[in-house]
Amino acid sequence: MAETKQKQCIAGLEADAPAHHQLCEMFWTLGPAFARWTEQCLKGNGKSPQRVRLMAHLYKNGPVKMGDLRTELGVTATCITALVDQLEAEGLVTRKPHKTDRRATLVKLTRSAEKQLEGQCGPFKDQVAEVFASFSGDEQKRFLSLLGRVRAALTEQGILK
Numbered sequence: 001m002a003e004t005k006q007k008q009c010i011a012g013l014e015a016d017a018p019a020h021h022q023l024c025e026m027f028w029t030l031g032p033a034f035a036r037w038t039e040q041c042l043k044g045n046g047k048s049p050q051r052v053r054l055m056a057h058l059y060k061n062g063p064v065k066m067g068d069l070r071t072e073l074g075v076t077a078t079c080i081t082a083l084v085d086q087l088e089a090e091g092l093v094t095r096k097p098h099k100t101d102r103r104a105t106l107v108k109l110t111r112s113a114e115k116q117l118e119g120q121c122g123p124f125k126d127q128v129a130e131v132f133a134s135f136s137g138d139e140q141k142r143f144l145s146l147l148g149r150v151r152a153a154l155t156e157q158g159i160l161k
Contacts, residue, residue, distance in 0.1 A: 034131070041127045050075065052124065054083055055092065055109060059117050063108040065098060071161065092116070 017025075038049040050073060057072055058064060064072075070080040084107055087093040092113035098104035109117075132140055154160045 037131060038128050041124065050079075050083060051087065052121075054080075055087070055113055055117055056121060058093065058107060058109045059114060063096070063106040065101075065104045066107055067104065069107060087113070 014022075035049060042048060042052070053073055054069060057069065066080055066084060067077075069084070070077055073080065073083075075083075084093060084095065088095060092110055094108050094110060095105050096108065098106050132143075135143065151160060
């Protein structure tokens, strides 16, 4: 029995491992690898995937509380503070007190940042999406549908909003 449990812990993507264990291993491998891929795509222009995601979230949603940004990006409070500090120093975001919650700070994109995103988001996403080029359009839609179900499960668990 102990040998079986040990095998389950060290099993990776072997064909005889249960499919749900293979999926876990695949996500654990692909998540960090995809993050490295996006970083490589941004290399040389002084941006990080976290910065782009933060700015894109603000662009889409308008001013957002720092705590909500932390949750959305899945980073620590220290990390979100450092990201916002850096963006603020570059004139890309502003901070202002929340109108009804004195403990909260709202972060807002500047017009300069909005213009920057409008010109760069599409090309950046096109470059990152090259990793899916070997999938047909129908395969991409099916994959997206399945990942939507994973997202729904994580939302149901309170992990995502």
